[in-house]
Amino acid sequence: MEDKDLIIETTLLAGKIMIENGADMARIDDTLKRIAKNSGVTDPDIFETTTGIMMSIKGANAQVIAIEKRRIDLERISRVNDISRAYQAKTKTLREVHDHLMTLDQTTPDFRLRWLVLAAGIVGATLEIMYNGSWQDFLPTFVISALGYYLFYVVNTRFKVKFASEFVAALAIGALAVLSVKYGLAKNYSIVIIGSVMPLVPGVPLTNAVRDLLAGHILSGIARATEALLTAVAIGMGIACVLRFF
Known part of the structure; x- marks a missing residue:
């Protein structure tokens, strides 16, 4: 041995x-x-x-x-x-x-921030089209999704307050989406918001939570599901605050 x-x-x-x-x-x-x-x-x-x-x-x-x-x-x-x-x-x-x-x-190096932001913009804009959005909203969604992820990255890196980065990013995404429609840059702020928040959605943690539960890792499954749920709540609260006051 x-x-x-x-x-x-x-x-x-x-x-x-x-x-x-x-x-x-x-x-x-x-x-x-x-x-x-x-x-x-x-x-x-x-x-x-x-x-x-x-x-x-x-x-x-x-x-x-x-x-x-x-x-x-x-x-x-x-x-x-x-x-x-x-x-x-x-x-x-x-x-x-x-x-x-x-x-x-x-x-081991991570991807550079500019590539992460670019990928977030592409994901958000592509999903906006997949959700029956218009091509008029494609570019605004790309920009808002990229800016939202950049803000998420900065807050998460500098302040390290759990779930605050998702809330702040969602708040900014909601505000920018509403303003883009108000000034005629986009057509439907709901579709823009849906596409833009997709890079923030905890898809992998939710998938792992289900896999852990099915594999018998109850404690880890519940912990991951709770964390993913709180992340989704933080994103929802950010969007809700914008829609409530604008």
Whole structure:
């Protein structure tokens, strides 16, 4: 068997990266047990939640790692899975797996903000057309969706107040949509709003919540469903405030 402390540290690090980047618990559980079992642990004791992971091995001290942030980054999840598969195939040692995970956790770059904003604009404008909107509303939706996501990113990065970024972004989207119709730049503010808020909607967390519940991870499923619901409420409140006062 490999060094027990290194097994636990490597396994917990893999789980931390996967939870922080939006993996469902069934995938996380499979990956962590694969790493542990291929390290010589026949029956690993691992407990995962959306806020922390605990692992113990007989003859070693149990360790706990806290999950302090959560987002959606499927590329990092895929890389962790590839690393664990390589370890299973014996093409990497446990130390190499640990070092690769440390590098992935600390230095893997994100997409630049301008690309995220551009993608948000394209998603919002495209969905506006799919929801039977008019081409007159395409460009305003693109601009408003991009600006709304930019505001969401800035508030979420600088202030780190949970759900405040969604509320502020939705508030701005609603106000800009109403103003664009008022000044003749758009035709239907309802369709513009619907398209523009789509990049903020917690689709992946809702999907993962259902998958966790169906896989028997009740605690994580309820936690993720609650978080997604509160995010949706924050978005709805932002839009409702604009429609109430304008």
